Amino acid sequence: xxxxxxxxxxxxxxxxxxxxxxxxxxxxxxxxxxxxxxxxxxxxxxxxxxxxxxxxxxxxxxxxxxxxxxxxxxxxxxxxxxxxxxxxxxxxxxxxxxxxxxxxxxxxxxxxxxxxxxxxxxxxxxxxxxxxxxxxxxxxxxxxxxxxxxxxxxxxxxxxxxxxxxxxxxxxxxxxxxxxxxxxxxxxxxxxxxxxxxxxxxxxxxxxxxxxxxxxxxxxxxxxxxxxxxxxxxxxxxxxxxxxxxxxxxxxxxxxxxxxxxxxxxxxxxxxxxxxxxxxxxxxxxxxxxxxxxxxxxxxxxxxxxxxxxxxxxxxxxxxxxxxxxxx
Amino acid sequence: xxxxxxxxxxxxxxxxxxxxxxxxxxxxxxxxxxxxxxxxxxxxxxxxxxxxxxxxxxxxxxxxxxxxxxxxxxxxxxxxxxxxxxxxxxxxxxxxxxxxxxxxxxxxxxxxxxxxxxxxxxxxxxxxxxxxxxxxxxxxxxxxxxxxxxxxxxxxxxxxxxxxxxxxxxxxxxxxxxxxxxxxxxxxxxxxxxxxxxxxxxxxxxxxxxxxxxxxxxxxxxxxxxxxxxxxxxxxxxxxxxxxxxxxxxxxxxxxxxxxxxxxxxxxxxxxxxxxxxxxxxxxxxxxxxxxxxxxxxxxxxxxxxxxxxxxxxxxxxxxxxxxxxxx
Numbered sequence: 001x002x003x004x005x006x007x008x009x010x011x012x013x014x015x016x017x018x019x020x021x022x023x024x025x026x027x028x029x030x031x032x033x034x035x036x037x038x039x040x041x042x043x044x045x046x047x048x049x050x051x052x053x054x055x056x057x058x059x060x061x062x063x064x065x066x067x068x069x070x071x072x073x074x075x076x077x078x079x080x081x082x083x084x085x086x087x088x089x090x091x092x093x094x095x096x097x098x099x100x101x102x103x104x105x106x107x108x109x110x111x112x113x114x115x116x117x118x119x120x121x122x123x124x125x126x127x128x129x130x131x132x133x134x135x136x137x138x139x140x141x142x143x144x145x146x147x148x149x150x151x152x153x154x155x156x157x158x159x160x161x162x163x164x165x166x167x168x169x170x171x172x173x174x175x176x177x178x179x180x181x182x183x184x185x186x187x188x189x190x191x192x193x194x195x196x197x198x199x200x201x202x203x204x205x206x207x208x209x210x211x212x213x214x215x216x217x218x219x220x221x222x223x224x225x226x227x228x229x230x231x232x233x234x235x236x237x238x239x240x241x242x243x244x245x246x247x248x249x250x251x252x253x254x255x256x257x258x259x260x261x262x263x264x265x266x267x268x269x270x271x272x273x274x275x276x277x278x279x280x281x282x283x284x285x286x287x288x289x290x291x292x293x294x295x296x297x298x299x300x301x302x303x304x305x306x307x308x309x310x311x312x313x314x315x316x317x318x319x320x321x322x323x324x325x326x327x328x
Numbered sequence: 329x330x331x332x333x334x335x336x337x338x339x340x341x342x343x344x345x346x347x348x349x350x351x352x353x354x355x356x357x358x359x360x361x362x363x364x365x366x367x368x369x370x371x372x373x374x375x376x377x378x379x380x381x382x383x384x385x386x387x388x389x390x391x392x393x394x395x396x397x398x399x400x401x402x403x404x405x406x407x408x409x410x411x412x413x414x415x416x417x418x419x420x421x422x423x424x425x426x427x428x429x430x431x432x433x434x435x436x437x438x439x440x441x442x443x444x445x446x447x448x449x450x451x452x453x454x455x456x457x458x459x460x461x462x463x464x465x466x467x468x469x470x471x472x473x474x475x476x477x478x479x480x481x482x483x484x485x486x487x488x489x490x491x492x493x494x495x496x497x498x499x500x501x502x503x504x505x506x507x508x509x510x511x512x513x514x515x516x517x518x519x520x521x522x523x524x525x526x527x528x529x530x531x532x533x534x535x536x537x538x539x540x541x542x543x544x545x546x547x548x549x550x551x552x553x554x555x556x557x558x559x560x561x562x563x564x565x566x567x568x569x570x571x572x573x574x575x576x577x578x579x580x581x582x583x584x585x586x587x588x589x590x591x592x593x594x595x596x597x598x599x600x601x602x603x604x605x606x607x608x609x610x611x612x613x614x615x616x617x618x619x620x621x622x623x624x625x626x627x628x629x630x631x632x633x634x635x636x637x638x639x640x641x642x643x644x645x646x647x648x649x650x651x652x653x654x655x656x
Contacts, residue, residue: 099652315462
């Protein structure tokens with residue numbers, strides 16, 4: 001029997017989870033839970049039932065692992081501990097500074113209910129974090145660099161959309177090639193925010209809006225743009241739809257270390273993602289970790305886990321003997 | 329008290345382990361064991377005792393984890409099971425096709441003695457294997473590519489050195505830029521050995537040797553060179569010493585996957601190593617996994633482990649709470 005996965009929340013991420021499950025031999029989308037009117041939600045596959053989120057408790061014996069697909073600002077801090085008292089759960093909580101707090105509440109709820117939870121699963125936090133940990137453990141004498149992009153930042157796009165006279169906006173974060181090249185060459189430079197990334201913004205302005213004023217408000221916006229070199233392009237609604245509909249992202253985690261009697265050897269570890277679809281990739285990571293959560297739960301290992309705690313073999317559908325024979 | 333690491337075998341790899349231990353806050357080189365005359369072995373640090381390998385059993389209570397630094401062809405198949413009946417052990421066994429067999433003998437010996445072992449630790453097998461597993465688990469609909477180099481292959485260098493009239497030789501494996509670019513672009517090409525790598529050989533020939541014959545024997549050598557495009561350079565002993573004394577290596581593990589309702593999204597995961605010193609990097613990985621073995625042993629988890637089985641947090645000297653707060 002396939003592992004029955006519940007999808008809690010059906011936006012870009014929930015849809016990505018449904019799609020990712022269609023590629024696994026051992027798991028299936030058993031149900032989608034939504035706070036919207038279920039009849040208004042159309043899953044990719046018409047086979048998957050769409051159910052009201054408020055009834056979720058009555059499906060406790062029909063879902064093996066629940067993947068939470070809500071947002072980190074308001075949804076997950078409430079939902080993950082709540083659902084961890086009913087289900088084994090996986091979330092993609094990505095507010096880095098609040099991870100210890102979120103871990104503590106989820107861990108307490110899961111332990112109390114004898115459930116298994118994995119939080120902050122995705123690529124950053126997630127695969128990038130795992131690579132930071134591995135690389136720093138292998139090369140203790142070294143320096144870490146994380147670059148993001150080229151990709152769409154939803155937070156920065158939203159910040160521009162809130163400006164007066166802006167109808168739509170899309171912000172791309174772009175790693176600086178010079179900085180990347182210096183790091184890859186083992187130079188371990190100290191880099192400011194401005195030296196690591198540039199920002200590029202595409203704006204659809206209202207017909208009567210003052211474009212010079214909008215551009216000024218963007219490039220000087222505190223926290224979001226003022227510490228970066230930002231380029232602003234005004235485009236039409238048609239161009240926005242045609243050229244900027246996707247959600248690409250990615251980035252680089254690089255550890256530049258030194259070994260040798262006189263530190264004479266440069267050793268560079270680089271992990272890179274180049275993603276056409278950020279939500280579909282995050283969803284694919286969530287699904288692999290749902291498999292691991294199901295297995296940890298089968299061993300009665302309750303409480304909260306992160307990518308740091310989970311033996312990698314648990315992510316694969318293949319038996320570990322086959323992994324050793326074919327992938328090691 | 330620091331974790332006391334034994335180094336069994338003191339060639340390039342053993343020396344790398346000693347150097348890597350000098351960078352860890354929580355582990356130390358407690359002793360070097362050698363089959364040579366101990367007085368003829370000079371460790372980097374004069375503090376580390378050099379002891380005869382034949383006496384190793386009498387140091388069972390003075391070593392927390394033994395790192396085996398012998399070769400995979402003749403040393404490790406014998407030594408790892410033997411030493412796993414006396415010590416917790418880590419080795420870098422790298423004969424991919426014989427890993428299941430090696431795992432079985434080490435697992436049996438370690439379980440019988442209540443010891444913890446980790447085998448095939450390094451970068452391939454090792455970190456490359458881990459990345460193949462993670463990437464394939466996340467992107468089940470995709471294709472794997474492993475490229476090696478630019479780096480020195482000891483096996484190929486040795487094969488050339490055995491030819492008549494060859495005084496010294498160094499072989500570099502070089503990944504083909506065109507193939508790498510195609511894979512990174514998401515094209516998932518089918519690649520032959522010749523399309524993935526080229527080989528470059530530097531040869532010091534005897535003064536009276538027939539260079540044309542040596543070159544012909546190299547480029548047509550079955551298994552080693554005949555399936556590749558190989559360039560041969562004849563150089564002087566001085567040039568060999570000046571330009572080819574290092575042991576650089578590295579490579580790329582790339583997973584090119586597809587997601588989306590119509591597979592419309594390319595998702596690329598790339599892990600890259602660029603190493604000035606292959607043995608020192610392998611040694612650094614061995615040392616990080618020795619930390620994990622020590623911790624697994626403290627939990628009485630006996631038997632054989634690989635990179636697939638070990639929770640990543642065990643590799644770090646930092647407590648997991650700090651890892652979550654700072655690296656996740």
